[in-house]
Amino acid sequence: MKYCFGVDIGGTTVKMGLFEETGTILDKWEITTDTSEEGKAILPNVAASIEMKIEEHKLIKDDIIGIGAGVPAPVTAEGVVNGSANLGWTYKEVKKELEELTGLKSYIGNDANVAALGEMWKGGGEGEKNMIMVTLGTGVGGGIIIDGKILVGSNGAGGEIGHLCVNYEETDQCGCGNRGCLEQYASATGIVRLARQKLGQEMRPTILNKQDVTAKDVFDAVKAGDEVAKEIATVFGRYLGYGLANLAVVADPAVFVIGGGVSKAGEVLIPYIREPYMERAFFANKNVRFVLAKLGNDAGICGAAKLVLDNE
Amino acid sequence: MKYCFGVDIGGTTVKMGLFEETGTILDKWEITTDTSEEGKAILPNVAASIEMKIEEHKLIKDDIIGIGAGVPAPVTAEGVVNGSANLGWTYKEVKKELEELTGLKSYIGNDANVAALGEMWKGGGEGEKNMIMVTLGTGVGGGIIIDGKILVGSNGAGGEIGHLCVNYEETDQCGCGNRGCLEQYASATGIVRLARQKLGQEMRPTILNKQDVTAKDVFDAVKAGDEVAKEIATVFGRYLGYGLANLAVVADPAVFVIGGGVSKAGEVLIPYIREPYMERAFFANKNVRFVLAKLGNDAGICGAAKLVLDNE
Structure with a gap:
């Protein structure tokens, strides 16, 4: 049996997994991300942790195909990062x-x-080779898989779908400096922004608390039948659905996989996204499926392992 | 020496080329496209023409690597077309x-x-592996090249960039049934539409003729310094530039290659597109280059030949 490691380097923890080449996860663990001194200890710590696991599992190094790693930054085709705020890295030949x-x-x-890539392999996109994952977290991230491979792009910045412009009339600024980015409406932060705007001018009764509302509160209220919350969800879904329709006309995916913290609201999300999508989608893209992500925090280590197996 | 054929099947003519595997074009010719009876003679005519050229050039069939062909329809990864209005085809296993x-x-x-793909190989995108070609003709078409390969998509409908929505406020309908498609502003037809709108409400003198204006007239007038024409070009360029900024955030190209009939206006086009692009582009995508297509009508046969050589 051959093995590989999947590593997901985040700003707080590094998640790691040991995989058989068949895809079975043998072991899963985490170490703390040491971002001090421009994050210079991060990769040595990862390497030391891998060495320990090789000993612990009594593996022979020749049986290990390689290591895959995901990092929170654009990565060039040569595996170079030109700066990662979350890790403290400046230029690094990872x-x-x-x-x-x-x-x-x-x-x-x-x-x-x-x-x-992880969700394509073992999650919501299983069985498909053309898929787009949309991660609705603090921001909106994503990944575009074309014919089974990550769309990396010329600067390693492919699939930055949080910064698709979906509203050319927006006056508020996105963190990136533009106005009208998808992230301003479909991230957890964006949903809170929409909720505050709505609640600030709303006279009808609602179970939502104007002072202290979260994205989770909004979808909990939707599930409880709250009309005001449903209207917030409609605005969220319209921008997201419109944005995904523009993505589809470019990339023609078979499936959209919806992940990230916001997606924990569950299936209730899907119709809010699908309906405006269908309203705007090019006819050739209307047969796309919408599914929730399945792997949660394991998506990163799984995709990282798949990177190794695909390049073997 | 090995050889291949590149074939570009259009609604009126089929353009064909005989290539050495090095990329040199040995011969170029056309035959008429016979669209009668659901276009059933098109492929037999192509095959017969290829057989004649093989004889004419005294080639041995074993030395021919293959045939590449472009057709005016979405094409699945299996080389199947589910209908082409221009050719009369319904379902065809091409x-x-x-x-x-x-x-x-x-x-x-x-x-x-x-x-x-042809423009990437020998034209405006030469030397790049991530590029987007935008064809400004009667409609707006395009092709997205990722890591040297065509983005085909799950339905063969990747790169349908004429149907990116760039104006959610549009009330006029696009041919596809949606409203606000890039094609409504950036095609030759779209530019005429913009010009008529402008000229209908314009009091200033202009060399443009309200009754009979073409896209070429608009850019000729721009070159002559006509202020009204420049404002029409500005609207055209804004929608196109904004659309390309949304494309870039998805596909992260190194270069945009601008082709099609409208591009014959020449370099005068580029600043009208680049300026609004830069205004809206995500920071990681600001280093993209804008160039004009170089191959004209040969792009199709070149790209078709490249399809063969890449799959060899």
Whole structure:
């Protein structure tokens, strides 16, 4: 049996997994991300943790195909990062450094893209080769899989779908400096913004609390039948559905996989997204499926392992 | 030396080329497209023409790697077309039929996508592996090349960029049934529509003729310094630039190649597109280049030949 490691490097923890080449997860663990001194200990710590697991599982190094890693930054095709705010990195040759530290072939990708690959392999996109994962978290991230491979792009910035413009009339600014980005409406933060706007001018009774409302509150209230919450969800879904219709006309996916913290609201989300999508979708893209992500926090380590297996 | 054929099947003519595997074009010719009886003679005519050229050039069939063909329709990964209005085809297994007719390996793609591949190989996108070609003709077509390969998509409908929504406030309908498609502003027809709208409410002097204006007239007038024409070009460029900014955030190209009849206006077009692009582009996508297509009508046969060489 051959093995590989999947590593998901986040700003707080590094999630790691040991996989059989068949895809079975043998072990799963985490270490703390040491972002001090420009994050210089992060990759050495990952390498040391992998060495320990190799010993613990009594593996022979020749049986290990390689290491895959997702990092929170654009990554070039050569495995280079030109800065990651979350990790403290400036320019870093991640692939080269990890290979030198471990002696194992390494494959590096952007974390959202790698998670999308994981969902294609074992999650919501299983069985498909053309899919788009949309991660509705603090921001809106995503990954586009074309013919089974991550769309990396010329700057490693492919699939930055949170910054699709979906409203050319927006006056509020997105964190990126533009106005009208999908992230301003469909992230957890964006939903709170929409809720506050709505609640500020709403006279009808609602179970939502104007002072202290979260994205989860909004969808809990939707499930409880709250009309005001439903209207907030409608605005959220319209921008997201319109944005996904524009994505589909470019990438023609078979399935959209909806993940991230907001997606924990569950199936209740889907009709709010699908209906405006169908209203705007190009006829050739109307047969797309919408599904929830399935792997949760494991998407990153799974996708990272798949990076290795695909490049074997 | 090995050889291949590149075929560009249009609604009026079929353009064909004989290529050396090095990329040199040895011969170029056209035959008429016979669209009668659901276009049933089209592929047999192509096959017969190829057989004649093989004899004429005294080639040995074993030295021919294959045939590439672009067709005006979405094409699945299996080389199947589910209908082409321009050719009269309903369901057609193009790859299978062409292989049976010629005994040569065949590779089929959508014509706009194949032309994009041609421009990447020998035209405006030469040297790049991530590019987007935008064809501004009667409609707006395009092709997206990711890591050197055509983005085909799950329905063969990848890169349908004429139907990106760039104006959610539009009330006029696009041919596709939606409102606000890029094609409504950036095609030759769309530019005429913008010009008529402008000229209908314009009091200033202009060399443009309200009754009979073409896209070429508009850009000729721009070159002559006509202020009204410049404002029409500004509206055209804003929608196109905004649309390309949304494309870039998805696909992260190194270069946009602008082709089609409208692009014959030349370099004068580029600043009208680049300026609004830069205003809306995500920071990671600001280093993209804008260039004019170089191959003209040869893009299709070149890209079709490249399809063969890439799959060799």
